[in-house]
Amino acid sequence: MTHPAEQAYRDHYGRLLALLAAEYRSLDTAEEALADAYAKAVAGWHGHTVPANPAAWLLTVARHAATDRLRRDATARRKMPLLITGDDDQPRTDTGPVPDERLRLVYTCCHPALAPAARIALTLRYVTGLRTREIARLFLVGEATMAARLTRAKKKIAAAGVPYRVPAAADLPARLATVLHVVYLVFTEGYRATEGRALTRVELADEAIRLAGVIAELTPGERDVAALRALMLLQHARRDARVDTDGRLVRLSEQDRSAWHRDEIAHGLALLAQALRGTGESRYLLEAQIAAAHATAATAADTDWARIAGLYARLEQRTGSPVVRLNRAVAVAEWQGPAAGLALLAGLDTALAGHHLLPAARAELHARLGEHAAARAAFDAAIALAGTDTERQWLTGRRASLG
Amino acid sequence: MKYALLIYGNEKNWTEADDATREAAMAAHGRFGDLLTERGAMRGGEELESSEAATTVRTDGTGGFVLTDGPYAETSEQLGGFYLVEAADLDEAVEYAKALPGDIVEVRPIVEYHGP
Numbered sequence: 001m002t003h004p005a006e007q008a009y010r011d012h013y014g015r016l017l018a019l020l021a022a023e024y025r026s027l028d029t030a031e032e033a034l035a036d037a038y039a040k041a042v043a044g045w046h047g048h049t050v051p052a053n054p055a056a057w058l059l060t061v062a063r064h065a066a067t068d069r070l071r072r073d074a075t076a077r078r079k080m081p082l083l084i085t086g087d088d089d090q091p092r093t094d095t096g097p098v099p100d101e102r103l104r105l106v107y108t109c110c111h112p113a114l115a116p117a118a119r120i121a122l123t124l125r126y127v128t129g130l131r132t133r134e135i136a137r138l139f140l141v142g143e144a145t146m147a148a149r150l151t152r153a154k155k156k157i158a159a160a161g162v163p164y165r166v167p168a169a170a171d172l173p174a175r176l177a178t179v180l181h182v183v184y185l186v187f188t189e190g191y192r193a194t195e196g197r198a199l200t201r202v203e204l205a206d207e208a209i210r211l212a213g214v215i216a217e218l219t220p221g222e223r224d225v226a227a228l229r230a231l232m233l234l235q236h237a238r239r240d241a242r243v244d245t246d247g248r249l250v251r252l253s254e255q256d257r258s259a260w261h262r263d264e265i266a267h268g269l270a271l272l273a274q275a276l277r278g279t280g281e282s283r284y285l286l287e288a289q290i291a292a293a294h295a296t297a298a299t300a301a302d303t304d305w306a307r308i309a310g311l312y313a314r315l316e317q318r319t320g321s322p323v324v325r326l327n328r329a330v331a332v333a334e335w336q337g338p339a340a341g342l343a344l345l346a347g348l349d350t351a352l353a354g355h356h357l358l359p360a361a362r363a364e365l366h367a368r369l370g371e372h373a374a375a376r377a378a379f380d381a382a383i384a385l386a387g388t389d390t391e392r393q394w395l396t397g398r399r400a401s402l403g
Numbered sequence: 404m405k406y407a408l409l410i411y412g413n414e415k416n417w418t419e420a421d422d423a424t425r426e427a428a429m430a431a432h433g434r435f436g437d438l439l440t441e442r443g444a445m446r447g448g449e450e451l452e453s454s455e456a457a458t459t460v461r462t463d464g465t466g467g468f469v470l471t472d473g474p475y476a477e478t479s480e481q482l483g484g485f486y487l488v489e490a491a492d493l494d495e496a497v498e499y500a501k502a503l504p505g506d507i508v509e510v511r512p513i514v515e516y517h518g519p
Contacts (some may be wrong), residue, residue: 084404084492113493160406160512161494171494 004081005041008054013129013213016058018101021164024066026125027154029047034058036065083108083157083164089137094313102127103218104165110179111162118153119182120189127214128207138204139189180228180284185211187232205236224266226275227284233268253300265295286315305335322351330361338365356385359394360366373403405446405450405513406488406496410505414453431504438490438502448486480507487513 013034020030034387037058051057085104109122124130126137136146156162167175187208212229219225241255250256251397272288290311297303312328325348333341342365345358352358379399386392420428439445452473461469475482486503490496494512500508 111493113497160510161406161493161496163494257487272463 002159003042004045004050004054005038008037008041008058009129011280012055012058014105014127015102016055016062017126017129018105019059020062020066021083021105021126022085022101023063024070025085025164026080027083027157028080029066030062031068031126032069033066034071037062081158081161084161085164102214105302106179106215106218107166107175108157108162108164109178110175110182111157112178113160113162114156114174115152116182116185118149118156120186121146121149121176122153122248123182124186124207124213128211130207176224179215180212180224183208183215184228184232184284186211188235202239205232205239208232209236223275223278223280224282224284226271227282228287229330230268230275231284231288231291232270233264233271234288234295237268237295243390248397249390252294255300257299260295268292268295281314281318283315283318286311286318303334306333309335322348323355323357326357326361333365333368338368341365342369354385356382356387356391356395359385363395363398367398367402373397375402404496405515406490406493407498407508407511408448408486408488408496408500408503409482409511409515410484410486410503411507411509412483412505414481414483416517417483418453425462428504435486435503439499441488442491444488444499446487446489448484450484451482454481462499 017027017030017034020033021027024030024033041054041058045051045054047069072097083265106123106127108120109126114122121135121139125132130138132147133143134148136143139146157164166172187205189204209229209232212225212232216222216225216229237260238252238255240261241257241259242250268288269292272292275285275288286403290308293304293308293311309328309331312324312331316324325344329341329344332344342362343366345362348358359378359381364373364395366372366375366378376399379395379402383392383399385397386395417425417428436445437450457472457474457504459471459473459475461471461502483505486499488496488499493512496510496512500510
C-alpha cells in the first residue's frame with residue numbers, strides 16, 4: 001500500500017511548492033521547506049496520526065521549516081536574489097493553495113529565456129513533482145548531471161529576474177504556446193525515445209498527459225490545450241499495441257486494435273470535439289484530427305487515407321516541416337499508391353539528412369513497387385541511421401523479408 | 404533590477420552605411436532614449452568606437468602585462484554600444500531589448516550589492 005505521505009506527495013506537491021515559492025520568493029527555500037515537511041510526514045503519519053487535511057498540515061509544517069531555515073541562514077539568504085512576484089503585498093492564504101499559484105510556476109519554469117532542456121527538467125521537477133533521480137532516469141543521465149542542470153536553471157531564474165507570475169494578457173498566447181511545446185516535448189520524448197533501448201517511456205508520456213490536465217484545469221477554455229490533450233491521449237492509447245512481447249515495434253497497420261485503450265480514445269475524442277467547436281486551425285488541432293482518424297478506424301483497411309492525406313497537407317502548409325511532408329507522403333502512398341508517395345519524398349534529402357525515417361519510408365515504397373534493389377539500398381541507409389535497437393531490429397527484419 | 408543591454412552587430416554594415424541609413428539609425432536611438440526616459444528606465448548608455456580602435460590588456464602571469472591590438476573576442480559581430488536600464492524583471496528588460504534598434508541585443512542583469 002502507498003504510504004499516505006507518498007500519496008500526499010503525488011496529490012499536492014506542485015501546488016504546495018508554488019504557494020511556498022510565492023510566499024518566500026525563493027524556489028530553493030520552498031523546495032527545502034517542503035522536503036522537511038514531507039520527511040516529517042513519512043516519519044510521523046501512521047494510521048490514526050494521518051491528518052484529516054494532509055495539504056494544510058504539510059503547508060503549516062513547511063512554513064515552520066522555512067522560518068527556521070531562514071533564521072538559521074539569515075546572512076547567506078540575504079545575499080540570494082529573490083523571485084520577482086509582481087505583487088509583493090499579496091495576503092497569505094491559510095485556506096489552502098489557490099490554483100493561480102501553480103500556473104505562475106508553470107510559466108516561470110517554461111520561460112523562453114531558459115534553455116529548452118532546462119524548461120522540461122524544471123517543469124517535471126516542480127510542477128509535476130517528479131524527483132531529480134526520476135527525471136535523470138527518464139532522460140538517461142546521471143542524477144548529479146540532472147541536479148546540476150536544475151540548479152543552474154534555478155540560478156538563472158533568480159539572477160536574471162525571470163518573473164514568477166502569469167504573463168500579461170498581450171504576451172499570453174505566445175507564452176502559452178511555449179508551455180504547450182514543453183508539454184509536447186515531454187510527451188514525444190516518451191512516445192519515441194530518441195536513443196537507448198526502450199522504444200517508449202510510458203511514464204514520461206503519462207506525466208505529459210497529467211501536466212496537460214493541470215494546465216487545462218488552470219486555463220479553462222483554451223482550444224489548443226484541449227487539442228493537445230486529445231492528441232496525446234489518442235496516441236498514448238495505442239501504447240500496448242505498439243511493441244510486441246519481445247519489445248519489437250509493431251506498425252500501426254499490424255497492431256492488435258483490441259489492445260488499444262478504448263476509454264482513453266473516448267476521452268481524447270470528446271476533448272477533440274470540444275476543441276473543434278472553436279474557429280480556425282492549429283497545429284495541435286490538425287495532429288489530433290489525424291490521430292483521431294487512426295483511432296476510429298475499425299481495421300487498418302478501414303483507414304480514411306484521403307482524409308489523413310488532406311490533414312497532413314494542411315499541416316505541411318502551416319508548419320513547413322519536412323517530417324510532416326514525409327508523413328504526408330506515406331498517407332498519399334496509402335491513398336493513391338507508392339509512386340505518388342515517392343514523388344512527394346523527392347527533395348527532402350537535405351532537410352532530413354541523418355534522419356532514418358526518410359530512407360525507411362523510401363525503402364517501403366520501393367518494396368511495394370517490386371523494386372527490390374532500390375529497397376535494399378534504402379533499408380541499409382535507414383539501418384545505419386536508426387537511433388534505437390528496436391528500430392534497427394525492425395528495419396533489419398523488413399530488409400530480410402524482401403528475399 | 405538593473406540590466407545592461409549590449410548591442411552587437413557587424414561593424415561593416417555601420418562603417419559602410421550611407422548618410423540616410425546613419426541618420427535613420429541615430430533617430431531610432433533617439434526615440435529609444437525618449438522611451439526609456441519617459442518610463443523612468445534610463446540609467447545611461449554609450450556608443451563604442453569600432454573594434455579596430457580596441458586594445459586588449461592581459462596580465463602575463465609574472466606581474467607584467469601584454470597589450471594586443473583589437474577586441475578581446477574576434478567574432479563576426481562586435482559589441483557596438485550599450486544601455487543601462489532599470490526594469491521590473493527580465494520580461495520588461497526583454498521588451499526594451501526588442502524596442503532597441505539593432506540586430507542582436509544581449510540582456511545582462513547587473514549585480515547589485517546591498518549593505519554589509
